[in-house]
Amino acid sequence: MPVSSVTLASGQEMPLVGFGLWKVPAEKAADIVYNAIKVGYRLFDGAYDYQNEKEAGQGVMRAISEGIVKREEIFITTKLWNNYHRKDHALQMAKAQNEAWGLGYLDLYLIHFPVALEYIDPETLRYPAWWMDAEHKTIRSAKVPMHETWQALEEVVDAGIAKSIGISNAQAQTLYDIQTYARHPISALQIEHHPYLVQPDLITLAQEKNIAVTAYSTFGPQSFLELPPAFRERAKDVPPLFEVKAVKAAAARTAKSPAQVLLRWATQRNIAVIPKSNNVDRLKQNLEVTDFDLTEQELKEISALDVGLRFNDPGFYLDEPLRIFA
Numbered sequence: 001m002p003v004s005s006v007t008l009a010s011g012q013e014m015p016l017v018g019f020g021l022w023k024v025p026a027e028k029a030a031d032i033v034y035n036a037i038k039v040g041y042r043l044f045d046g047a048y049d050y051q052n053e054k055e056a057g058q059g060v061m062r063a064i065s066e067g068i069v070k071r072e073e074i075f076i077t078t079k080l081w082n083n084y085h086r087k088d089h090a091l092q093m094a095k096a097q098n099e100a101w102g103l104g105y106l107d108l109y110l111i112h113f114p115v116a117l118e119y120i121d122p123e124t125l126r127y128p129a130w131w132m133d134a135e136h137k138t139i140r141s142a143k144v145p146m147h148e149t150w151q152a153l154e155e156v157v158d159a160g161i162a163k164s165i166g167i168s169n170a171q172a173q174t175l176y177d178i179q180t181y182a183r184h185p186i187s188a189l190q191i192e193h194h195p196y197l198v199q200p201d202l203i204t205l206a207q208e209k210n211i212a213v214t215a216y217s218t219f220g221p222q223s224f225l226e227l228p229p230a231f232r233e234r235a236k237d238v239p240p241l242f243e244v245k246a247v248k249a250a251a252a253r254t255a256k257s258p259a260q261v262l263l264r265w266a267t268q269r270n271i272a273v274i275p276k277s278n279n280v281d282r283l284k285q286n287l288e289v290t291d292f293d294l295t296e297q298e299l300k301e302i303s304a305l306d307v308g309l310r311f312n313d314p315g316f317y318l319d320e321p322l323r324i325f326a
């Protein structure tokens with residue numbers, strides 16, 4: 001069954017369901033991506049920060065060489081890390097990341113976070129790079145305005161390295177700002193979005209401006225329980241979204257799993273999802289989230305779980321907080 005898609009402002013089609021590559025170990029990434037393609041995934045969501053782009057690309061290449069898919073049927077999203085916002089660095093990174101994937105071009109290149117940090121030689125940046133310097137001690141911001149980075153991304157499009165560009169973890173003000181000078185449209189906005197953090201106004205704004213929204217961490221606390229204590233802190237005591245009443249009731253009515261209900265809660269509102277799983281059954285069920293409908297009442301009841309709880313918040317988990325969501 002082909003996955004539904006959204007049309008980006010650039011004119012490209014982006015699948016509504018993809019596979020997220022965060023925390024996928026590099027040594028397993030090629031096999032995981034190859035198997036995901038066999039199951040039916042066509043979009044892969046990577047980032048320089050995830051340190052598995054080359055291996056993920058090898059998985060795609062294997063599927064292409066075996067005739068399972070063509071390059072143009074695959075959609076690769078990847079992201080520019082915070083230390084490379086200066087124009088020449090952003091151009092170098094886009095080029096290097098594209099070469100790492102080895103697929104000729106990137107489909108969507110995103111600014112990972114709207115915050116510029118001092119340059120660190122990629123050779124010395126260690127995973128998880130997150131926010132620190134090479135010694136993992138201090139966080140140093142860089143004086144790079146957003147328009148410089150956006151213009152670099154536009155050059156990435158002009159050079160044929162990426163077909164579409166966008167931003168992740170941005171709030172309304174950044175979107176309004178970029179739109180005052182954008183030569184190439186903001187095609188996509190990727191944000192944390194789950195029933196505990198709904199951000200309805202941000203989503204309305206993006207959709208009004210023809211910026212496709214992708215939700216990350218759709219399962220809410222689940223993903224953050226696997227991380228070190230500072231990242232786990234906000235996640236450890238909240239009820240798992242798979243067990244809350246509104247989600248379980250919709251799952252029972254539709255004969256789907258709670259995970260599928262959470263993913264459908266997003267896709268039914270034209271929001272793309274990029275869940276991650278290493279388990280074959282879950283991989284399959286996470287893909288089957290565009291062919292059933294929740295009722296308006298179910299959508300509302302799930303959205304009513306909103307408590308503004310953000311798990312991926314560098315204003316909270318960093319020793320020197322970067323309050324970008326204030």
Ligand code: NAD
Nearest residue numbers: 020021022045168216217218219223259274275276277282
């Ligand atoms: P997620 O919401 O996809 O949750 C992953 C967790 O849910 C894992 O523990 C997995 O085992 C479990 N899971 C997956 N499918 C399941 C199912 N069907 N039933 C039960 N459990 C299931 O979390 P995520 O990895 O945080 O987000 C998805 C992707 O979003 C990432 O891989 C990454 O590509 C992207 N992301 C982007 C940013 C950003 O800053 N732009 C931040 C976080 C994540």
